[in-house]
Every structure is written in C-alpha cells, then in structure tokens.
Amino acid sequence: MPSPNQTAPQPATRPRVVIVGAGFGGLAAARTLANAPVEVLLINRTNYHGFWPLLYQVATAGLEPESIAYPVRAILRRYRNANFLLAEVQGVDFTRRCVQTDVGEISYDYLILAAGSTTNFFGNNQIARYALGMKDLDEAQRLRNHVLLCCERAAVESDPTRRAALLTFAVVGGGPTGVELAGAFIELIRHVIRRDYPMLDTRQARVVLIEATNHILASFPESLQHAALQRLRQMGVEVRLQTQVADAHHDGLTFRDGSFLPAATVVWATGVRGAPLADALGVTLGRGARVVVTPHLTLPADERVFVVGDMAYLEGYRPGVAYPMVAPVAIQMGEQAARNIIAQLNHQPMLPFHYIDKGQMATIGRSAAVLDAFGIRLSGWLAWVGWLFVHLIALVGFRNRVLVLLNWAYSYFTYDRGVRLIFGVGAERQPAVVEYDEVNDH
Amino acid sequence: MPSPNQTAPQPATRPRVVIVGAGFGGLAAARTLANAPVEVLLINRTNYHGFWPLLYQVATAGLEPESIAYPVRAILRRYRNANFLLAEVQGVDFTRRCVQTDVGEISYDYLILAAGSTTNFFGNNQIARYALGMKDLDEAQRLRNHVLLCCERAAVESDPTRRAALLTFAVVGGGPTGVELAGAFIELIRHVIRRDYPMLDTRQARVVLIEATNHILASFPESLQHAALQRLRQMGVEVRLQTQVADAHHDGLTFRDGSFLPAATVVWATGVRGAPLADALGVTLGRGARVVVTPHLTLPADERVFVVGDMAYLEGYRPGVAYPMVAPVAIQMGEQAARNIIAQLNHQPMLPFHYIDKGQMATIGRSAAVLDAFGIRLSGWLAWVGWLFVHLIALVGFRNRVLVLLNWAYSYFTYDRGVRLIFGVGAERQPAVVEYDEVNDH
Numbered sequence A, B: 001m002p003s004p005n006q007t008a009p010q011p012a013t014r015p016r017v018v019i020v021g022a023g024f025g026g027l028a029a030a031r032t033l034a035n036a037p038v039e040v041l042l043i044n045r046t047n048y049h050g051f052w053p054l055l056y057q058v059a060t061a062g063l064e065p066e067s068i069a070y071p072v073r074a075i076l077r078r079y080r081n082a083n084f085l086l087a088e089v090q091g092v093d094f095t096r097r098c099v100q101t102d103v104g105e106i107s108y109d110y111l112i113l114a115a116g117s118t119t120n121f122f123g124n125n126q127i128a129r130y131a132l133g134m135k136d137l138d139e140a141q142r143l144r145n146h147v148l149l150c151c152e153r154a155a156v157e158s159d160p161t162r163r164a165a166l167l168t169f170a171v172v173g174g175g176p177t178g179v180e181l182a183g184a185f186i187e188l189i190r191h192v193i194r195r196d197y198p199m200l201d202t203r204q205a206r207v208v209l210i211e212a213t214n215h216i217l218a219s220f221p222e223s224l225q226h227a228a229l230q231r232l233r234q235m236g237v238e239v240r241l242q243t244q245v246a247d248a249h250h251d252g253l254t255f256r257d258g259s260f261l262p263a264a265t266v267v268w269a270t271g272v273r274g275a276p277l278a279d280a281l282g283v284t285l286g287r288g289a290r291v292v293v294t295p296h297l298t299l300p301a302d303e304r305v306f307v308v309g310d311m312a313y314l315e316g317y318r319p320g321v322a323y324p325m326v327a328p329v330a331i332q333m334g335e336q337a338a339r340n341i342i343a344q345l346n347h348q349p350m351l352p353f354h355y356i357d358k359g360q361m362a363t364i365g366r367s368a369a370v371l372d373a374f375g376i377r378l379s380g381w382l383a384w385v386g387w388l389f390v391h392l393i394a395l396v397g398f399r400n401r402v403l404v405l406l407n408w409a410y411s412y413f414t415y416d417r418g419v420r421l422i423f424g425v426g427a428e429r430q431p432a433v434v435e436y437d438e439v440n441d442h
Helices: A024-032 A052-059 A072-076 A125-130 A137-155 A160-166 A176-196 A222-235 A276-280 A327-345 A381-394 A398-414 B024-032 B052-059 B072-076 B125-130 B137-155 B160-166 B176-196 B222-235 B276-280 B327-345 B381-394 B398-414
Strands: A016-020 A039-044 A048-050 A069-071 A082-086 A089-093 A098-101 A104-107 A110-113 A117-119 A168-172 A206-210 A238-240 A245-249 A252-255 A260-262 A265-268 A272-274 A290-292 A302-307 A360-365 A368-373 A376-380 B016-020 B039-044 B048-050 B069-071 B082-086 B089-093 B098-101 B104-107 B110-113 B117-119 B168-172 B206-210 B238-240 B245-249 B252-255 B260-262 B265-268 B272-274 B290-292 B302-307 B360-365 B368-373 B376-380
Touching: A016 A024, A024 A039, A024 A072, A024 A110, A024 A327, A039 A072, A048 A072, A052 A137, A052 A176, A052 A381, A069 A072, A072 A082, A082 B137, A089 A276, A110 A327, A125 A245, A137 A160, A137 A176, A137 A265, A137 B082, A160 A168, A160 A260, A168 A176, A168 A252, A168 A260, A176 A206, A176 A222, A176 A360, A222 A238, A222 A360, A222 A368, A222 A376, A272 A276, A272 A290, A302 A327, A360 A381, A368 A381, A376 A381, A381 A398, A398 B398, B016 B024, B024 B039, B024 B072, B024 B110, B024 B327, B039 B072, B048 B072, B052 B137, B052 B176, B052 B381, B069 B072, B072 B082, B089 B276, B110 B327, B125 B245, B137 B160, B137 B176, B137 B265, B160 B168, B160 B260, B168 B176, B168 B252, B168 B260, B176 B206, B176 B222, B176 B360, B222 B238, B222 B360, B222 B368, B222 B376, B272 B276, B272 B290, B302 B327, B360 B381, B368 B381, B376 B381, B381 B398
Parallel strands: A016 A039, A016 A110, A039 A082, A110 A302, A168 A206, A168 A265, A206 A238, B016 B039, B016 B110, B039 B082, B110 B302, B168 B206, B168 B265, B206 B238
Antiparallel strands: A048 A069, A089 A098, A098 A104, A117 A272, A245 A252, A252 A260, A360 A368, A368 A376, B048 B069, B089 B098, B098 B104, B117 B272, B245 B252, B252 B260, B360 B368, B368 B376
C-alpha cells in the first residue's frame, strides 16, 4: 500500500496517518485531517459506516439495513488526501510502525485507533451462544429474522407453554439500547404482529426488560428514569429491576434467585467492551478492556499512536469514571486526535481532550422519549420530536435521510413496519424451543 | 393445521384450497379465490413475495432487497378466507390428498402448485460451484457483495493480470435477465466504480455478455434484437454471440473452442427449470423439468391438482413450444386455476387456459429499453419510460413503490447507486482469483 496502480500523485514526503475504524471517531478524524498536509488511509473491516444509534429499528423491522449504512468511499470522495482500505486489522507493530491486516502490513507515521467496541458476554459461553447481540448490521438482521420466525412458529404451535415462550422477548440491560429495543418490540407486537397473525392471541406475547440495578437509564437524571420506567410499563413492557441473569439456555433465562423465564428470544444489551484489537496491542487496558490513554489521547509510551472513542479509556468527569462509550465522545476524540497530529507536525504542543457534553436522549416508543440536554430535562412528545430530528440530521447522506424519514412517516401513519422480511443472515436459524415434528395435528 | 389456537371461525364444510408458492401465480390464485366459499392456505418457503423482475437492480447495488419484497401476510390481510404458512413443501401424497412440508402434513381438497423455477446448471457441478445464480434475494445480495468485493480487491492488487480478472464481469445468457444485468454492470462501472476508486484504471474493467445462439433477446422481434445489441455495444458491453461455455473455474470461463476468459465474476443467467418440487411429484415432466398439465391446468390424472406458472408445461402458441416462464403467464394461469376450482365446486365445466399476450419489454440501461406490445415496437427512451412505469405499477405495496421510485430518482440524477454495501449473505466470500499474501508491497 499504496499499490503500483495508484495514479493519484502524492508527494512522498507527506506523512501517512492510518486510521483504523470508520465509525464516528475514525470519520471525525479523517474529516479534521482533510486539509492537513498528510496522506490519510482509513482502514475498516466493512465498506460502510454504520449509524448504530438506529440499529434497534433495523432489528425490529422498522428500517432496512441499507438505510443506516453509508459507503465509506462515498464519504471519502470529498477529501482529496484520503484513501480507503477494506481490511481487518489484527495487530500493530509499534517499533516498526506498521499495522498488521488480513491483506498485509501497512506502515504509518501516525496512527489513530478507533475500532470501537464489541458485546461483552463476560466469558459466559452459554450466554454468548443463546443470547443475540446487536452490534452490527448482520446481528440486527439476524435478530429481525429470529423474531419474525418466532411469530411464524408460534402461529403453528399447539402447545400453549411453547407458544408463550415463542412470543416472549427478553431484553437484558436497562441502558438506552435495552430501553429502545424493549419499546420497539412491544410496538411491533401491538401494531404489527396482532394484525399479521389474527389467529394468535397476542395478549400472550411478552416483552421483559431485565436490569441488574434498581434503575434503568443509569446515566440520566432520576426524574427521567422514572418517566421512562412509567412509560415502558404503561406500554406493556415488564420491567424487572434488581434482577441478575445467571445463565442463558436454548429456551430461556435463569436468574440468580433460581427462577426461570421461558423465552425463545434473548437479546444481550448489557456489557460492552473495547474491540478485540485492544487485546492484541499488548498495552495497558482499563475497565471494559479499553486502552488507557493520556489526556492527549495518545498511548503513554508512544506519542504517534492515538486511541479514540469506545476503545479509549480516559477518566473524565471524575476520578475512576471514564468517558462513556457514546457517539459524541468518539467524534470529539477523533477531532482532538487529528488536531494533535497537526500540532505535532507543526512542532506545537498537543492539547488535552475536553469533552463538551451536549446531553443525551433515548427514545421509548411512539411519541415517547427522554431528553437531558442544555439544562433541559424533557420526557414525552417534545423529547421524541427532538430525538427524531437529531438522529435524522446526524445520518450521513441525503439518500439515507430520505429513506429513514420515509420509513418513519410510513410507520407513524400506518402503525406498520415495512421490513418484516425473513431473509439473509440467520434466516435459516430455527427458534430452538419448538420441535417441529409435533406441529402437525392432522 | 389449522392449529387449536386458531380463533377465526371457519365453517368445517368449506373446502380447503392449498396454494404452494407466493409468486405471481400463487398470489393471483389467492386473489381470485378471495370471495369464493373456500378456505385458502398459502404455503411459501419465505415470508415474502419477491418481485423478481427488479432483482438485477438489487444485484447491482441500485435497490435494497427490502424494496422488492413484500410480506405475504400483509397481502393476505385483505382476504378474509386466506391463511399463510411458512414452510417448505417437499412432496404431495395425491392419494391421501395431503402436502408434505418440513413442519408437517397439510391436507387439501384442491391444490394449486405454483412453486416457480430454479437455475438450471444442466448438471455441471463446476458451473454450479463457481458461477453465481440470480433467482432470489439471497443470491442477489451475494452477487452484490461479490462484485463490490472484487472492486475492493482490485484496488490493492498489484498484478495487472489478476487485477483485470477481478474487474471482468461475465454474464452467461442473452435473455432479458442477462441483457439487463450486463447493462446494469457497465453503468455501475462507468458511473460508480470510476468515482469510488480513483486509483483504479476502470478502462480495464470489462463486462462480457455470452450467448450461445446468434442473437440476444430471442423472444423479441429481430429489429429490437438489433437495437438492443447495438445499444449494449455502444455502452461498452462486449457481446459474444455463438459462444458456448464449456466450463467454469475459480478464475474464469472456458469455451467450447478451447479459449479462456479470466473473470472473477461469472453470472449464470441462462437455463431455468421447474422447481425441485416438480421432481418429487412422480408425475410426467416436460422440457425444463416442468409438470405437464392439461389445458385446464390440472394434472392429467387428478382434476383436483393444478399446476401454474413456471412449474407448468403447457404447449401454447404452437405445438412443441410451451408458454414462456414469465410473470404474465403465471398470473393468468393462477387466475384460471382458481376459476376452474370454483367451476368444479359449482358443478360447471372447467375452461381451458387462454393466454392474453400483453407484450414484453426489457431494459438495457439508462434511457434505453426495448418494448414489443400491442403491435408497437419501440426502442430507446420512450420504451424505457414505459418499462419504468409498468414495473412501478406492478410492484406490490405503496411503501415499496415509493422506495423504488426514490432509488430510481436518486440514481438518475446523481448517477450513483446507494446500496453499494458489503454485508449479509456472501459478505465473507473472497474472490478466488486473489491470493492475499501477495498483496503487501511494503
């Protein structure tokens, strides 16, 4: 890299900045470096940037995967100094300054690691096997297919116990992802499944949100936690607080108190850790397998290597608490890392990372969200409109914005979900709770 | 079936019509039976109806799979006497009048088999292994991923021979599918790949359309065949007539004359045969493994079993030539089979199938199509607008129509393809022509 067929002239003297990851952090860094006298190579294991805040809507048949993903090359077209490589980064040789990938080694002058995070099953293989994660397009599509298949199987299941399990959707984790998913599940059941399966008694269907502590949305003010909890329960979600999961099985969950919840669908929306690349670096990791960085966002031992976003462990607000794994932190870190590289090139001092907290929001369902920003605490319809607006603006690409807006308008007015199709990844997966030879009642 | 949890009251005396397949034929039959005194059970192996005439646009990153698929249950909501079962039909016991599926046996009073067709590799395992088919959403998505991966690999391939192979897209079969696909490929290269990969010399990229006979679009009038051929060549497609494929390999195609075409992408768009279910029936099959039916569309030996669409072999226009495997034939056959069931119930004579040929059309590319209908023969812009219009109207569902229209407008004005994303089915497939350890040139 660059290969001999590269024709765009690049002065050999330009330092090369390699960015690993095309998420919010990596793209923010590339954008900030667009006019700097460097050559940028962005490496990502997929050819798209995924807008993960809307992933739960893909998992619940509200949006097609294509509407929340945008080709990285289409983004980089705007930056004359940036190039893209589709590759999986496996490690870094800090001494020789090169990145090891599945398509070969890539040398760098400066490196920004922004590989994000992955689901943390805390070493529990049973949970990793039976619970569904929701971290990328494939996982979201698999979850969508699984949920729709469960409904199809419930429609032909004559045993009431099994039918109830097929119609029970358990979500573990009361953070924003868990709350948004639980709300979307209950609406899918109430508005879509009920009409699609007239022969099914959808009152049997349950959405159970399981949270280990005694509150959901831990990072939000208490008043909004209560508002969200009340709203979820009003919508019909069973919220179980102070409930610890012990294990997952093919047909449900066991809890620490020994009880069992029969459920064909278990989504693991708790526990996130730094990307596997963090483990391969051989550097000090903080809580959640995130790479410990200096306030300049560099490795303590190497000023040319920056780590940003979910992958970076930097204590912010107060000692012992790292910046949260959210998009605004990643974006601002990516920008700061890029500025610090420019500072190094200009022989100027690097600046420490300062997070400008613009607030947070989470949607619960139709006309319901919570918002905590600029000193304003809101719940209900206005917060929901704010949520829609912010997410639509943040989406990359005109086409995707129109697609998402169209889907939202469609769902809003028809109470329908357009994408309830079973195909692609995981379409062949059968809900384990049913044995099909018993279905026939002729 | 129906399972005990079915609450909708159905008089036990209503005869049950089982329809196998939710394609054009099966849906037309269900629609025609909507107000008849029968209970309809539609069985399909996917939960959606696929609008296959636009499948090539999914394969070339122009449309998302979701925009050409529509949930069967959403269609059947309108018909009070219709139910749906997600199952794969494996055989039929004509004596006991029941259908064997992977979820059990289903009894019927009348049966309409409309399971469609599958790719015919003519028993050549090499071709089945190395050539890509294009018959359903998964195959189209796999093809899309494969083509985009080839471009990514070409961008880092330093060997010019291999790079050329990665950028060569061979389409076997000069029927409408092959022609439409070849046209879409060349536009993808000219308008999208060129901008996405500024370091690639896209003049190296080739689209080769291979046809065994001496003309493309065999079913069209000669003047339109010539117009299409000329247009394709003008666009840059290499059309090879009278060229017989001998075999496929991991890195290209060999022809009967012994020559070899290096190509990382080979699409098999020639040869279609009746669905595998046809083989399992134990009845007489005609050419293309299609089930021989009477002019009433029933099995010769069983008046209660109808076969329609691609699966049915019925000689129409003239002796020895069966009705073509196209949507209008399937729709009209589905309607006729349904009407003949109603006739039987009313103790009236069944009527033979009469095909009303509304004409045919094929698109070649931007502003280019051929149309042969109502005595009019058109090529060029007007035919293209006609093609767009007819296909948009024929799509099921308001949401899908808007999505497709939006995508077409986007592509038309930006010359871009929004869905150039590598994910899902086949995303892991590596173009075989490259060995990645040789990519690194550091």
